[in-house]
Amino acid sequence: MLEVWGRKTSSNVQALMWCIGELRLPYRRHDVGHRYGGNDTPGFLALNPNGTVPILKDGDGEPLWETGAILRYLATRYGTGPFWPADLDDRTRIDKWAEWSKINIALNFTAPVFWRVVRTAPADRDEEAIRAALRALEVKLDIAEAQLEHHAFLACSEFTLADVQFGHVLFRYFDIDIPRGEHPAVKQYYDALTKRPAFIEHVMVSYEELRVA
Numbered sequence: 001m002l003e004v005w006g007r008k009t010s011s012n013v014q015a016l017m018w019c020i021g022e023l024r025l026p027y028r029r030h031d032v033g034h035r036y037g038g039n040d041t042p043g044f045l046a047l048n049p050n051g052t053v054p055i056l057k058d059g060d061g062e063p064l065w066e067t068g069a070i071l072r073y074l075a076t077r078y079g080t081g082p083f084w085p086a087d088l089d090d091r092t093r094i095d096k097w098a099e100w101s102k103i104n105i106a107l108n109f110t111a112p113v114f115w116r117v118v119r120t121a122p123a124d125r126d127e128e129a130i131r132a133a134l135r136a137l138e139v140k141l142d143i144a145e146a147q148l149e150h151h152a153f154l155a156c157s158e159f160t161l162a163d164v165q166f167g168h169v170l171f172r173y174f175d176i177d178i179p180r181g182e183h184p185a186v187k188q189y190y191d192a193l194t195k196r197p198a199f200i201e202h203v204m205v206s207y208e209e210l211r212v213a
């Protein structure tokens, strides 16, 4: 049985939970972090000295943190076929896009855009910083757009781990009140993700508890 520590409104927890859902693995999840607290206790810090979520424990295995590493662990242990291929070259092609998504999409969206729009009071919003962050993000989305014009999914024609790292950001990107560039292939891809049961359950989660009014 997998054990997960992390509130369902954390984007990193969402990526992990979506992966667990796609792989149809049994799990137990504990709400930790942000308004739930619990991530600064000695017990939690013994599991993850960073005090961040998510943490995954698989049975008696050691506690894992860093979402990218956890996703690769789950994919390697439980994933098959195109999701996380056994062949090193094929797998690295997927991993390249997964890593690219974390560094270029998730990191360019979550703190620079989402936090500034949703987790900042309207009176304190730095509109110029938001515009600059969106410009940086849109350049990266142009790369995803070019890729998705020719593939049904980010790394290839099949759903892979790269889609988990990329796609989990898109619910908030398309849901929050921001101007968005023209990326019809990304939008079509996102619309297809919103039909996946595990995406609906673990990613399309209200973020109202995070909002600063």
Ligand SMILES: N[C@@H](CCC(=O)N[C@@H](CS)C(=O)NCC(=O)O)C(=O)O
Pocket (backbone or CB within 6 Å): 010, 011, 012, 013, 032, 033, 034, 035, 039, 051, 052, 053, 054, 065, 066, 067, 068
């Ligand atoms: N690099 C880490 C970042 C983890 C992280 O920053 N998690 C956030 C939530 S997305 C967190 O723990 N925030 C503190 C909190 O929720 O209280 C990862 O990819 O797992």
